[in-house]
Amino acid sequence: MTTAHHAPGETRPGGRTARTRKAVLTAxxxxxxxNGFGGLTMEKVASRSGIHLATVYRRWRCIEGLICELLTEVGSEVPLPDSGTLSGDLRALARSIAALYGEGRVRRLIEAVVSAAARDGQVASVLRTFFDERLALAGRMVQRAVDRGELPANTDPVQMMSALGAPFYYRILIARRPVDRDLADSAATAVRAAAHAGAYTKKDGGPANGTSPGG
Known part of the structure; x- marks a missing residue:
């Protein structure tokens, strides 16, 4: 008899109660x-949440599993705007990201996930999947703009949305400076201008500007 192995953050068959999940992720x-990522332990999470330690271990296995699931939960709080214009959508999305990432706990969450992904292949896989899904969702904005005639038909939505998010992650992970509305508006304006100039158009059916699929 074999035991199924679940990636960090993956929902186990049979599910978990909403109350337990909320209590643990809040903790x-x-x-x-x-205390930051360095001070995070399963024991502290169990104690703060009021959930038995064995239950926390059984359902999430490790700190990395908890971190990944929390990232997914927090990421879902950023709504996909539909203002009717590309400019309005980009600005609204960038400002929503800035508002979320402006919170200290969210910044520490991002730092924790990136740190864990550097050490754990499963966490890295979960992180890639998370961003792939968010980019695909945000790509709907690009398609709407294409349908309205605001962008070239061969605009690459993944490249364009990656460019919108890049300044935030540089500011958080490299420069280690706050993110704010000014950064959001600057990123939105720059991406809109680049998109209109054809910077994100696919060349010969491949990725935008001849970049490789891996980056």
């Missing part, structure tokens, strides 16, 4: 805010 968020 992870609070612990990150107070």
């Amino acid at each position: 992870v968020f609070e612990e990150l805010g107070e």
